Amino acid sequence: MKKKKQRTLRQKLNTERSAGILCTLPFTIGFLAFMIVPMCISLYYSFCDYNILTPPVFSGLKNFKRMIEDSVFYQTLFVTFKFAIISVPLRLVFALIVAMLLFKSTKMTGIYRAMYYLPSIIGGSVAVAILWKRLFSLDGLINKILMSLGMKESVAWLGDTRTAIWTLIILAVWQFGSSMLIFLSALKQIPTSLYEAARVDGANGWQQFWKITLKLLTPTIHFNLVMQMINGFLAFTQCLIITQGKPLNSTLFYTVYMYQQSFLFGSTGYGAALAWVMLALIAFITWILFATKKLWVYDGGL
Amino acid sequence: MKKKMLSLLLASAMAFSLAACGSDGGSTGSDSADTGNSTAAGSTQSSADSGSAAQDFGSAKDVSMVFSWWGNQIRNERTQASLDLYSTQNPGVTFDTQPAEWSDYWTKLSTLAAGNSLPECIQMDYSYLMQYASSDLLADLTPYVESGVLDVSDVDPGILESGSIDGKVYAVCAGVNAPSLFYNKTLMDELNIEVKDNMTLEEFMDVCRQVYEKSGVKTDLPYSAGDNYLPFNLRSHDTTQLFNEDSLNVPDADSFVEYFSIYETATKEGWIVGADVHAELTANSVEQSPLVYFSSPATQSWCGFFWSNQLSAMVAAAPEGMEIGITTWPSDDPQKSNFLKPSSFFCVSRDAGENEEEAVKVLNFLLNSQEANEILLGERGVPASSVVAAGIAPLQDETAQAVTNYINNVVTPNCSPISPAIPDGANEVYDYCNQLVDKILYGEITAEDAAKELFEKGNEIMAR
Numbered sequence: 001m002k003k004k005k006q007r008t009l010r011q012k013l014n015t016e017r018s019a020g021i022l023c024t025l026p027f028t029i030g031f032l033a034f035m036i037v038p039m040c041i042s043l044y045y046s047f048c049d050y051n052i053l054t055p056p057v058f059s060g061l062k063n064f065k066r067m068i069e070d071s072v073f074y075q076t077l078f079v080t081f082k083f084a085i086i087s088v089p090l091r092l093v094f095a096l097i098v099a100m101l102l103f104k105s106t107k108m109t110g111i112y113r114a115m116y117y118l119p120s121i122i123g124g125s126v127a128v129a130i131l132w133k134r135l136f137s138l139d140g141l142i143n144k145i146l147m148s149l150g151m152k153e154s155v156a157w158l159g160d161t162r163t164a165i166w167t168l169i170i171l172a173v174w175q176f177g178s179s180m181l182i183f184l185s186a187l188k189q190i191p192t193s194l195y196e197a198a199r200v201d202g203a204n205g206w207q208q209f210w211k212i213t214l215k216l217l218t219p220t221i222h223f224n225l226v227m228q229m230i231n232g233f234l235a236f237t238q239c240l241i242i243t244q245g246k247p248l249n250s251t252l253f254y255t256v257y258m259y260q261q262s263f264l265f266g267s268t269g270y271g272a273a274l275a276w277v278m279l280a281l282i283a284f285i286t287w288i289l290f291a292t293k294k295l296w297v298y299d300g301g302l
Numbered sequence: 303m304k305k306k307m308l309s310l311l312l313a314s315a316m317a318f319s320l321a322a323c324g325s326d327g328g329s330t331g332s333d334s335a336d337t338g339n340s341t342a343a344g345s346t347q348s349s350a351d352s353g354s355a356a357q358d359f360g361s362a363k364d365v366s367m368v369f370s371w372w373g374n375q376i377r378n379e380r381t382q383a384s385l386d387l388y389s390t391q392n393p394g395v396t397f398d399t400q401p402a403e404w405s406d407y408w409t410k411l412s413t414l415a416a417g418n419s420l421p422e423c424i425q426m427d428y429s430y431l432m433q434y435a436s437s438d439l440l441a442d443l444t445p446y447v448e449s450g451v452l453d454v455s456d457v458d459p460g461i462l463e464s465g466s467i468d469g470k471v472y473a474v475c476a477g478v479n480a481p482s483l484f485y486n487k488t489l490m491d492e493l494n495i496e497v498k499d500n501m502t503l504e505e506f507m508d509v510c511r512q513v514y515e516k517s518g519v520k521t522d523l524p525y526s527a528g529d530n531y532l533p534f535n536l537r538s539h540d541t542t543q544l545f546n547e548d549s550l551n552v553p554d555a556d557s558f559v560e561y562f563s564i565y566e567t568a569t570k571e572g573w574i575v576g577a578d579v580h581a582e583l584t585a586n587s588v589e590q591s592p593l594v595y596f597s598s599p600a601t602q603s604w605c606g607f608f609w610s611n612q613l614s615a616m617v618a619a620a621p622e623g624m625e626i627g628i629t630t631w632p633s634d635d636p637q638k639s640n641f642l643k644p645s646s647f648f649c650v651s652r653d654a655g656e657n658e659e660e661a662v663k664v665l666n667f668l669l670n671s672q673e674a675n676e677i678l679l680g681e682r683g684v685p686a687s688s689v690v691a692a693g694i695a696p697l698q699d700e701t702a703q704a705v706t707n708y709i710n711n712v713v714t715p716n717c718s719p720i721s722p723a724i725p726d727g728a729n730e731v732y733d734y735c736n737q738l739v740d741k742i743l744y745g746e747i748t749a750e751d752a753a754k755e756l757f758e759k760g761n762e763i764m765a766r
Contacts, residue, residue: 051726052412053437066766137582139597159578161744246581248740263409265730266433 042272050269052262063273072249072257073274080254083165084232087172092224095179096217102180103187113184120177128171129241133158136167158243161250168238168251179224186220187213218297226289233282254278365660370400371425371646372407374615377681384674388667395660415439420651422661426473427646428464429529432723434649435472441650443471446662453670456687464720465647473647474665477611477683480642480713481534484593484616485605486519487627493517499629499712503564506632513604514573522575522592522603523568526585528735529728531607531631533721535561538635542721545728550760558753565742566749575603577743588615594624607631610705610713611645611683617701628708640717642709645683684709731760 012018046063048056067073102112122128135141136157143154157163190213198208236255239245245252254274262271369385371377378401385397400421402410408430414420420439434440446452454462457475465473490497493516495509510521524531533544536557543551552558568574575592579601583590588608594616596602608616610628617626633639648668650661668674675690679698684706685691695706738752747755 051433051437052416053433053439133582138579138601156578156581159576159581164581243581244585246740247577248744248746249737260733263412265733266726267730 042275045269046273046276048269048272050272051266052268053266056269059269063270064277066270067273067277072252075249076252076254076257079165079250079252080233080235083169083172083235083253084229087169088225088228088232090169090173091176091228092179092221094173095176095224096183096221098176099180099183099187100213102184113181116180117177120175123171123175124237126237126241129238132167132171132238133242159247161247164243164247164251168235168242171238171242172232172235179228182220182224183217186217190216215298219299222289222293222297226286229285229289230282233278233285364394365657366396366398367423367654367657367661367664368398368400368421369423369664370402370407370411370421372402372404373425373682376614377401380678380681384668384677385664387674387677388664392663395664418653420653422651422654422657423664424649424651425476425646426649428643428720429724429729431465431473431647431649432467432725435467436725439652440472441652441654441658441662443474443650443662443665444469446659447471451659451662452666456670456689458686458688460719461642461644461686464644467723473644473649474669475644475686476646476648476668477644477680478642478686478709479609479611479645479683480640480709480717481530481631482608482610482613482708483605483629483631484591484608484613485627485629486593487625488623489513489517489519489604490627497627497629500636500716501630501632502634503560503632507564507567510568510573510604511571514571518599519602519604520573520575520592520600521568522606523565524607525575525577525580525739526736527607528739529724529732532558532561532732532735534631534633534639537641537718537721538633538639540638542718544721545725545731545764547725548765550731550757550764552757555750555753555757558756559749562738562742562749562752562756565739569743569745574743575601577740588612589619591616591619593626594620609643609645610708611681613705614681614699614701628704630712637716638718640713641720642713642717643720644686680706727763727766730763731756734759734763 013022045056047058047060049059049062050056098116102109102116119128137143138154138156138159140157142157143151147154155163157167194212194216195208198212203211234255235253236259239251239253239256240259243251245256255278258271258274258278261267261274369381371381373381381401382399385399389395389397411420411424415434415437426434426440443452447454452471452474454471454474461475461478462471465471465475485497487497490513493513495512495516497509498505501509513519513521533541536542536544536552539557539560541552541557545551565574569576579592583592583595589595591606591608592601592603593606606616613626613628620626630636630640648665650658650665654661668678669685670687670690672690672693675685675694676697678685679694680691680702685694691706695703698706735756738747738756741747742749742752
């Protein structure tokens with residue numbers, strides 16, 4: 001005890017425990033102040049009549065009951081599921097294909113990797129969303145190209161309920177960079193000895209890919225799937241800027257509807273309730289992905 | 303034990319400095335709007351602090367106020383200049399100006415309201431006035447009107463009334479506006495089609511048909527603008543307020559049929575700029591209006607439904623050689639439908655506290671000062687004070703004069719008082735109405751069914 005008292009501040013800070021606490025403090029405080037506290041507040045709001053302007057009034061399960069009768073709620077759920085379920089697997093397939101192409105090292109590989117990663121960085125930005133809107137507009141590049149190929153009339157991609165959602169899906173698929181990088185590093189970890197053994201046994205390229213590459217990649221695929229699914233359900237910017245849910249709510253994402261309710265229609269309490277239902281749904285889907293993991297993910301030794 | 307205390311100390315020190323950073327950001331920029339409750343609360347703290355600091359150290363008159371508005375570049379520059387003028391005339395009063403875009407503005411303002419840190423002076427819109435006033439977020443200006451700090455002697459009583467709720471003045475009109483139809487005068491002259499003031503619906507639709515037949519140019523009916531055009535239509539049938547406290551103020555769905563059938567007819571006859579074109583445009587933007595922004599006759603419109611103070615912006619956005627005319631929105635009873643509306647208001651917020659009186663003086667300055675309005679030049683609409691309006695008229699350019707002429711000679715002699723401000727929930731009803739219009743444009747629903755759905759769903763939304 002006496003010895004301890006004589007330690008200088010510097011020494012005290014130098015212990016593993018206090019250094020650990022100190023170094024994680026910025027995150028801990030940020031996490032508490034900007035994640036946990038707001039989340040608790042929003043949980044409370046979800047049980048309130050609240051329009052931001054006047055103080056919240058507790059109203060029990062009213063918001064959740066309203067949700068059950070809200071047809072737009074189901075519509076946005078459908079749209080968001082459709083978007084996530086189509087765009088995420090497509091994105092993963094794309095990421096894997098590009099990762100396989102970039103796997104073989106050449107002088108240009110570094111540049112290619114950077115180039116293919118670029119859309120992931122800029123893809124979520126407002127500028128690209130606006131660019132996308134222009135690309136698919138009536139006098140946009142896509143229509144110009146199709147017309148020069150012999151199409152007679154330009155197509156209102158964004159104005160047709162059947163095609164509008166696909167412009168958003170394609171934009172999402174285009175942002176395959178982060179999954180691609182993860183696939184690349186996973187590919188590198190597959191021992192070449194396996195391929196050599198397979199070749200000796202007379203396996204062709206397709207069999208090698210199917211039996212070795214894909215099988216050993218399943219843990220990575222699983223990881224990517226979980227992460228991208230969560231992101232997919234939370235997509236916001238593209239919808240808000242490119243389509244705003246138009247036409248006929250056929251592209252109205254759940255998060256955008258939440259935003260509309262919270263800030264445009266003055267039902268902030270209902271918006272908070274929507275947010276918590278989404279949280280529960282994402283948790284459930286993630287749980288399913290983990291529960292089915294043992295059915296298709298290879299985690300045995302080599 | 304010691305260690306624990308130390309880390310606690312460090313933690314609190316850090317939290318303190320973090321909070322300080324947060325509140326700095328809060329009081330200087332628009333960022334605070336996005337960060338929500340915790341920092342908003344912090345910024346109240348800091349603004350209260352700086353207020354008292356000014357009291358302690360500076361002269362007693364040192365006041366710093368936040369002035370917030372939505373608008374465009376011209377408005378930002380002119381408002382800033384007029385506030386600078388106020389600062390020169392009243393040493394010690396400084397402004398932290400916070401302009402924003404329309405849609406961001408309301409998100410930001412509502413978050414600030416939740417954090418009890420509304421700017422002292424705020425620009426207010428008629429559609430939000432009721433919500434803000436009834437939520438007790440605005441200062442009651444009646445005492446200042448009575449004491450003469452706020453001089454409204456030159457303001458038309460009807461216009462003053464539009465900023466009042468239950469007999470209390472909450473808002474001062476920043477400029478007078480009226481619904482106005484902008485049209486491509488050059489094209490109409492070429493086609494030799496006459497556009498006259500106070501067209502009835504049938505006359506208007508005839509013009510649309512003629513234009514379409516002769517040139518293939520279509521008509522841009524109000525899109526995503528049910529909040530403007532539906533009440534305008536209802537007014538001609540004596541429904542001045544669509545909303546009761548908890549229901550729609552119409553006897554049955556038939557009241558909406560005429561409104562929807564305009565879109566239905568236009569869609570069937572093919573002369574409307576469709577929803578597929580609008581899917582690519584920013585709704586109700588002047589610059590992206592099919593009147594001036596198009597690639598072929600199929601995406602072009604000969605007219606657009608706007609507000610008189612937007613004419614300058616529309617003229618600026620028009621391609622070279624296109625002359626823009628101004629007339630009334632079509633209505634079967636223009637006298638009942640037409641109205642003068644404050645394009646925006648200035649309000650003093652409840653959070654102004656001890657700066658309240660100074661903020662009211664600023665409002666009075668913007669309302670009555672000839673010098674200030676020589677800078678503002680009626681960008682927000684024709685000045686509410688008739689003396690000021692007459693004073694700046696010679697300084698205005700041709701377009702602004704056309705607007706003044708339109709307000710004074712076309713609308714004013716032939717209009718009714720504005721409808722009461724809309725209550726909570728109304729915006730959602732209008733949004734639903736816009737979706738129904740969409741369905742009609744896509745041919746998914748008839749006008750009768752749309753009217754029925756609006757009647758049912760509207761009542762349901764208001765009853766919540």
